[in-house]
Amino acid sequence: MYLNKKVVVVLPAYNAAKTLETTYKEIPFDIVDEVVLVDDASKDDTVEVGKKIGIQHVIRHEKNKGYGGNQKTCYKKALDIGADIVVMLHPDYQYTPKLITAMVSIIGQDLYPVVFGSRILGKGALKGGMPMYKYIANRFLTFSQNVLMNQKLSEYHTGYRAFSRKVLETIDLSKNSDDFVFDNQMIAQIFYHNFDIAEVTCPTKYFDEASSINFSRSVKYGLGVLKVSFLYFLTKAGIYNWKVLK
Numbered sequence: 001m002y003l004n005k006k007v008v009v010v011l012p013a014y015n016a017a018k019t020l021e022t023t024y025k026e027i028p029f030d031i032v033d034e035v036v037l038v039d040d041a042s043k044d045d046t047v048e049v050g051k052k053i054g055i056q057h058v059i060r061h062e063k064n065k066g067y068g069g070n071q072k073t074c075y076k077k078a079l080d081i082g083a084d085i086v087v088m089l090h091p092d093y094q095y096t097p098k099l100i101t102a103m104v105s106i107i108g109q110d111l112y113p114v115v116f117g118s119r120i121l122g123k124g125a126l127k128g129g130m131p132m133y134k135y136i137a138n139r140f141l142t143f144s145q146n147v148l149m150n151q152k153l154s155e156y157h158t159g160y161r162a163f164s165r166k167v168l169e170t171i172d173l174s175k176n177s178d179d180f181v182f183d184n185q186m187i188a189q190i191f192y193h194n195f196d197i198a199e200v201t202c203p204t205k206y207f208d209e210a211s212s213i214n215f216s217r218s219v220k221y222g223l224g225v226l227k228v229s230f231l232y233f234l235t236k237a238g239i240y241n242w243k244v245l246k
């Protein structure tokens, strides 16, 4: 609990057996109440590891739904078990769980309803080994998105995010893609409903288990996020009515 608010960490997992325990052990259980692991039909023993280390809620998709589909299950479960603050953390140990305390405190003190762990604030990304093409793409996409959405985030692509219950109850995640672009649609919905997003600097690590997305999937993702920002721009300008935002 943090200031009487229930804190739930959700772990959207796909083939995370090797890194799950290390990630889980670093979660600050002095403030985190419960953990939800959603396994998206992994080919390894993610579920067995999750149960062995004592994660309270382990859910398995029988069929692979994708990263967005996985998160839909995560947030639904977190709200069902009464979360007031939800932190989404990748179980691939790319982002340190030690930052959860800082992120939760920003929401818990009612400063901001959403907090992102940013790899781009500061110099963490390249130092942590982010491939140069991903870094350049991130910077280019972020610049374009800030212009189109009239916002000022340091990046739109981090996998480390915390939300207040109110935000998750306000936006309609069921309309979003089941693929990676889900994350970006969620940001567009958050801004559309006039919630602000805070950012904290987050160290990041790139190693084999922490990064599996290849070049062609990255390109598909890049085009997808530009489309999201463009539809957001058109909807805000009253030229188009993008139902996902509403």
Ligand SMILES: Nc1nc2c(ncn2[C@@H]2O[C@H](COP(=O)(O)OP(=O)(O)O)[C@@H](O)[C@H]2O)c(=O)[nH]1
Pocket: 012, 013, 014, 015, 016, 040, 064, 065, 066, 067, 068, 070, 090, 091, 092, 094, 159, 209, 210, 211, 212, 213
């Ligand atoms: N549910 C689901 N998650 C996936 C799939 N492929 C990758 N992921 C997850 O998506 C997240 C981001 O992928 P990752 O390879 O770490 O990308 P990177 O860290 O941005 O290079 C990780 O938490 C992966 O476990 C998939 O097919 N289904």
Ligand SMILES: [Mg+2]
Pocket: 090, 092, 094, 210, 211, 212
């Ligand atoms: Mg990763």
